[in-house]
Amino acid sequence: KMLQITNLLAVCLLIPVIFSSPFELTEKYVKDFQDGIDRLVEVSDKTILQEESYKPENYDEEAALKDAEEFDFIVIGAGSSGAVVANRLSEVPEWKVLVLEAGAPESLYAQPPSMRNILLNTPYNWGYKSEPQEKACQGANDDRCNINTGRALGGSSAISKMIYTRGSGKDYDTWADLGNDGWCYKDVLPYFKKSEDAHLHKFDRKYHSQGGPLNVEEPQHNSKLREAFLQAGQELGYKVIEANGEEPIGVATPQLVTKGGRRSSVSRAYLETAKSRKNLSVRPFSQVTQILIAPHTKEANGVKYVHKGKLFIAKSKKEIIVSAGAINSPQLLMLSGIGPKEHLESLGLECIQDLAVGNNLKDHVVFLGMNLVSNETISEGDQKENLISWLKDGKGPLSQTGVEALAFLKTDASKDAKHPDIKFIVVPHAMNLGYDYAKREYNIRKELYDSIWAANEGKLGCSIFVVLPHPKSTGTVRLHTKDPLNYPIINGNYLTDEEQV
């Protein structure tokens, strides 16, 4: 484990060395970059993602308390939400803001979007798996689906597929109807626009805008698959729509959160740009183990965190923002005494507030079985030329995120005529890129891979992944033990709602 982290550190630390020289695409630069990519692939090949454990005897609480630092705000997790909150809070120079992130800074070599699948088996992913499922995950080892979850500055946006999909306006209106004032689409649209820097060929200014931190662009690599899919959609009577525009149903070219063909995580967009602010401290490799809450006033006033084998305490004068993601936020709240009383007490944790934390897990299932193989073969070109093309102008196969086209469709089962209930993601090659690819992404069983995809390895083809965007099945996140470094128990209860099967 230490070896993996050291390797990852080495890959990260190369960033300043390379950036410090004026940019020139020399033979040496290209070779160094390829070596960096190769090292990241090696880390991915060797890594076994597994939980750690917290041994109290290794940590000095008294020393941590004595050296406790004080901030106005503490943001837990530097993912898509935490990075934005930290940026906005630290706009106020008088507020001292601390960001604690369990994962590493992103590697320069993770920037080609085509590296996405490799990252899934590195410490940039927590490595969670669902509990064995009865109605889903039957093609996965032990019937356990991968629950890929980013662990990096940038969080899941550092390992995501980079598709910029806001969801349909109705999704937000439903949130507002559930009692969340300020969350209907009309209310959130100005913030989407404020965050965006749209570099799209054509876009509707009612929905898009320019000048924000998050670059949004179309894929930088032209693909025959995309054209064929959009044409097929039109033949079936669907409109070609703009992915985040007026029309919610149709086929579309994806919009991507990339910048000039390079991954542009939320951390790059929101933390990098704020790093000169003296009132903002961003600490990677810092995992919060507990939120400190005064039992009587029930006021959160600090956190404990481990950083490179040492325990630290940070105090907050104003607020603590829990932005540790859909799995780790409930885990951390429960570890801190906020959660279902019976569950916490069964593990020997004091319950400060009895709440249904971890009770409403919604996860969108994907059906992987629609695979197409074409008679045509394409050459992806020479590896070195592809790298040069990407380094020069962010184009070519290395800029591919693995998503060629999208469809937002309404099935006959839907009761809503105006909004999609199924999404298609067209993925080139996809599952016939080899067993390692399929296992990293979906924990697929080898015999299943061999019986379905192996015969098509190397052929031009694609998979059409069918996504259920509004799952009705509801799962849970629970603690396995009270050890803060153990993995939580994640039970998606996928496809248990009969209506959606």
Ligand SMILES: Cc1cc2nc3c(=O)[nH]c(=O)nc-3n(C[C@H](O)[C@H](O)[C@H](O)COP(=O)(O)OP(=O)(O)OC[C@H]3O[C@@H](n4cnc5c(N)ncnc54)[C@H](O)[C@@H]3O)c2cc1C
């Ligand atoms: C493989 C993958 C592909 C995806 N593809 C897309 C896509 O194409 N389009 C799209 O819109 N969405 C996509 N998503 C989803 C999207 O990335 C997430 O919805 C979004 O990033 C969630 O943001 P968040 O801030 O809630 O959590 P995250 O971004 O996951 O951030 C949580 C952060 O908190 C940190 N953390 C957790 N626990 C602690 C702790 N105890 N102490 C300190 N830090 C902690 C984590 O390490 C992480 O960095 C994808 C997600 C994954 C995993």
